[in-house]
Structures are given as structure tokens and as C-alpha cells.
Amino acid sequence: GIQVLNVALGGSLYQDLPSQLPSSVAHRQCHARSVCTHSIRIRGGTALEDLLGASRVPVNSFHHQAIRKLAQPLEAVAWAEDGVIEGVEAPSAFFVVGVQFHPEDLIDTRPEARSLFHGFAAAARAWSANSLTTPQPIAHAE
Numbered sequence: 730g731i732q733v734l735n736v737a738l739g740g741s742l743y744q745d746l747p748s749q750l751p752s753s754v755a756h757r758q759c760h761a762r763s764v765c766t767h768s769i770r771i772r773g774g775t776a777l778e779d780l781l782g783a784s785r786v787p788v789n790s791f792h793h794q795a796i797r798k799l800a801q802p803l804e805a806v807a808w809a810e811d812g813v814i815e816g817v818e819a820p821s822a823f824f825v826v827g828v829q830f831h832p833e834d835l836i837d838t839r840p841e842a843r844s845l846f847h848g849f850a851a852a853a854r855a856w857s858a859n860s861l862t863t864p865q866p867i868a869h870a871e
Contacts, residue, residue: 730827730828731796731814731815731816731817731827731828731829732792732794732795732796732829734800734803734817734825734827735796735799735800735803735817735827736800737800738800738801738802738803739800739801740796740797740798740799740800740803741796741797741798742794742795742796742797743794743795743796743797744794745793745794746792746793746794746795746813747793750795750811750813752809752811752813753811754767754790754809754810754811754813755767755790756790756792756793756795756809756813757790757791757792757793758789758790758791760789762789762791762831762834763789763834763835763837763838764789765787765788765789765835765838765839766787766788766789766790767787767788767790767809767810768785768786768787768788768809768810769785769786769788769807769808769809769815769816769829769830770784770785770807770808770810771783771784771785771786771806771807771816772784772805772806772807775806775807775816775818776806776818776824776826776848777806777807777816777818777826777828778806779848780826780844780845780848781841781844781845782840782841782844783841786839786841787839788815788828788829788830788835789830789831789834789835790809790829790830791831792829795813795814795829796813796814796817796829799814799817802819802820802821802822803817803818803819803825803827804817804818804819804820805817806818807828809829813829814829815828815829815830816828816829823852823856824849824852824853824856826845826848826849828845832845832846833846
């Protein structure tokens with residue numbers, strides 16, 4: 730999600746973290762998908778912090794790519810200990826939140842993951858109930 734969102738809006742990726750941005754953080758874990766292997770730090774006052782209910786949460790990690798150049802209008806709002814962007818938002822949009830980890834695999838073990846999905850569903854209901862116009866696409870800088 731976060732990688733596709735960033736590239737679709739004009740950003741770029743590290744194609745291979747181990748060779749392009751070596752780190753002690755294991756971004757491609759060998760453990761079960763429901764196991765958290767590192768933590769992320771979340772900027773205060775963001776939608777992601779509000780959704781997860783904390784400024785630091787443990788996450789799973791199954792990727793060898795990550796955001797290199799952040800696309801406009803996205804803002805980085807969460808990071809791994811090595812500086813890899815783990816969460817983004819588009820503050821100018823109604824509800825755009827992307828994460829690098831896999832919350833779908835943590836629903837049974839982490840309440841923060843469930844909160845993320847509940848927040849998404851609540852935003853969809855609110856948009857549906859209050860939307861009288863056709864949604865506008867997110868614009869990106871050329």
C-alpha cells in the first residue's frame with residue numbers, strides 16, 4: 730500500500746534495502762507474519778498516531794523496498810529506528826494513511842492493527858454519509 734501510493738503520486742523507492750540502505754533493523758523478517766520484530770516511532774498529532782493510540786508501536790516487517798523520495802502531497806509520519814519511512818499521510822485529503830507494515834496479519838494479536846482498520850471503516854462511512862460530490866483525485870507535483 731504505502732509503496733504503491735508513493736510511486737503513483739510521483740515518489741521513488743529503494744529497490745533493495747539490504748544493498749542500498751544497510752541497517753540493523755530486519756525489514757524482511759523470518760518469523761511468522763503475526764510476530765512483531767521492530768518498533769516504529771509515530772509523529773505526535775497525526776492521524777496515524779490517533780488511529781494507533783500510541784507514539785511507538787511494534788510492527789511486523791516483510792519488505793525489501795521502502796520509500797526513497799517521498800511524493801507530494803504525502804508527509805512522512807512514522808519511521809523505523811533506522812529512519813526508513815513506515816507511515817505516511819496526505820493531510821490535504823479526506824483520509825489517506827499508508828503504512829509499511831502489514832496490519833492485516835496483526836489483527837488477532839495487536840489492538841493497534843484492529844484500530845487502524847476500524848478507523849478506515851469509520852472514514853469510509855463518514856465519507857459516504859456526508860459526500861454530496863464526486864471525490865477528487867489526489868494531485869501530485871509534476
